[in-house]
Amino acid sequence: MSTHSHDIEEGLSFQPKFDAAGLVTCVATDAATGDVLMVAHMNDEALRKTIATGEAWYFSRSRNALWRKGETSGQTQHVVEMRTDCDQDAVWLRVEQLGAACHTGRRSCFYRRVEAEGTGARLVFVDADRLFDPSAVYKK
Amino acid sequence: MSTHSHDIEEGLSFQPKFDAAGLVTCVATDAATGDVLMVAHMNDEALRKTIATGEAWYFSRSRNALWRKGETSGQTQHVVEMRTDCDQDAVWLRVEQLGAACHTGRRSCFYRRVEAEGTGARLVFVDADRLFDPSAVYKK
Numbered sequence: 001m002s003t004h005s006h007d008i009e010e011g012l013s014f015q016p017k018f019d020a021a022g023l024v025t026c027v028a029t030d031a032a033t034g035d036v037l038m039v040a041h042m043n044d045e046a047l048r049k050t051i052a053t054g055e056a057w058y059f060s061r062s063r064n065a066l067w068r069k070g071e072t073s074g075q076t077q078h079v080v081e082m083r084t085d086c087d088q089d090a091v092w093l094r095v096e097q098l099g100a101a102c103h104t105g106r107r108s109c110f111y112r113r114v115e116a117e118g119t120g121a122r123l124v125f126v127d128a129d130r131l132f133d134p135s136a137v138y139k140k
Numbered sequence: 141m142s143t144h145s146h147d148i149e150e151g152l153s154f155q156p157k158f159d160a161a162g163l164v165t166c167v168a169t170d171a172a173t174g175d176v177l178m179v180a181h182m183n184d185e186a187l188r189k190t191i192a193t194g195e196a197w198y199f200s201r202s203r204n205a206l207w208r209k210g211e212t213s214g215q216t217q218h219v220v221e222m223r224t225d226c227d228q229d230a231v232w233l234r235v236e237q238l239g240a241a242c243h244t245g246r247r248s249c250f251y252r253r254v255e256a257e258g259t260g261a262r263l264v265f266v267d268a269d270r271l272f273d274p275s276a277v278y279k280k
Binding site for chain 1: 149150151152153154165167169170173174175176178179191192221222223224225226230231232242243244246249250251252253254255256259260261262263264265266
């Protein structure tokens with residue numbers, strides 16, 4: 001292992017490894033249940049704001065904009081713990097999620113199970129109740 | 141919302157949205173504890189093999205190769221449940237992890253907490269005991 005890799009994997013310096021678009025992948029899980037709520041991305045500024053404020057900030061690739069989770073919907077995420085992985089290209093947030101994490105109104109974005117069917121797969125809804133009505137929350 | 145988006149978010153057809161490199165992001169969590177074990181990537185073949193076999197397969201970006209989790213280390217992942225998210229560009233695996241998920245020998249790749257320090261951040265080891273010796277497992 002190179003000195004650099006050893007430092008990244010075993011060191012105590014936070015050196016996030018951003019991809020070509022300047023982003024790291026972020027997984028948010030429910031601190032109470034361990035369920036994965038969402039997978040999103042953070043740029044350097046989102047990381048800094050999340051660390052400084054204890055509330056989750058992300059970078060939206062579709063809107064090309066920094067985004068405080070819940071700024072429109074009110075469904076904020078309070079960060080209980082942030083971790084990074086061995087090569088520092090991903091971040092795990094354990095959060096207290098107010099209401100629903102998903103823009104569809106569900107608690108988690110992962111509301112469909114993937115099941116084998118023949119040689120392919122099909123989806124099955126699971127934990128898919130809506131906690132809010134997206135058409136009322138995200139008004140044009 | 142377009143008909144296409146509605147179908148992706150509310151439909152029962154599995155239509156993974158691969159990125160420019162042909163990959164989706166995959167989060168593996170410990171089915172027993174909810175801890176995030178690792179964040180990795182799958183191409184179409186890795187997805188198909190995972191669904192068909194019930195064992196986790198990934199695509200290694202660094203080695204540019206399909207990879208059955210544990211094929212070298214023996215630390216395999218049995219898939220308890222697979223889910224996909226609203227826009228189908230990420231997959232969540234709940235797994236029974238044999239031994240350690242991380243190539244450093246730790247149970248999880250997320251063995252360091254990110255803590256605020258001044259205007260920056262520092263890392264703190266947490267749950268960082270090694271379950272195997274990587275130099276013995278990954279022989280050249």
